Amino acid sequence: MAEETTQQVGPWLVRAVWGAGPFPMELHITTDDAEAAAHGITQTVLREVQLNRLVAFAGHRLKAVEAADAVADAVMALNTHSTGAKGSLSEDYYRALAEAYSACRAVFMRHPVKYLAEETGRNAGTIRNHLTKARKLGYLEGD
Structure with missing residues (x-):
């Protein structure tokens, strides 16, 4: 029953997993790029995650x-x-x-x-x- 939404931010893949409720149960940020993984997730990457899309999706789920x-x-x-x-x-x-x-x-x-x-x-x-x-x-x- 879980649904997923994904977003690509540079070499990072942001995956939100939604259950029955209006908000995501999990938020996964992963990469296959060894160099990006070595530097870690930066504030820049986190700022580029389009939370407004996640919030809009949550609003639709809440309704x-x-x-x-x-x-x-x-x-x-x-x-x-x-x-x-x-x-x-x-x-x-x-x-x-x-x-x-x-x-x-x-x-x-x-x-x-x-x-x-x-x-x-x-x-x-x-x-x-x-x-x-x-x-x-x-x-x-x-x-």
Whole structure:
């Protein structure tokens, strides 16, 4: 699951390893040049590392992590409202379903209906019908 970004600074290769979080887990600075290795990493090399690219990448990762958290929170809220009897669904359920669906769409999830069906223990057709009702109730627009 780890991703890597690399940057060449003179004879030095700077490699950042990213885990699930928004910031790099590791930062490696290496070289195959024996002469550069003999002189060591200088302040000049460190100044040339484009931290702004790393920070921009971290910002994108942070947004992705926040969006994934929003989906998880919305699904949790949906599950708290869908624990009642199968035949009686509250307005809170339809509102939570609309929010969960919108959160899934915000992260460009390929099959949000299938995902929500799996998470709620309902079938996809039922979720589609409930989304239609949520749309009619004004909790969901477009799509």
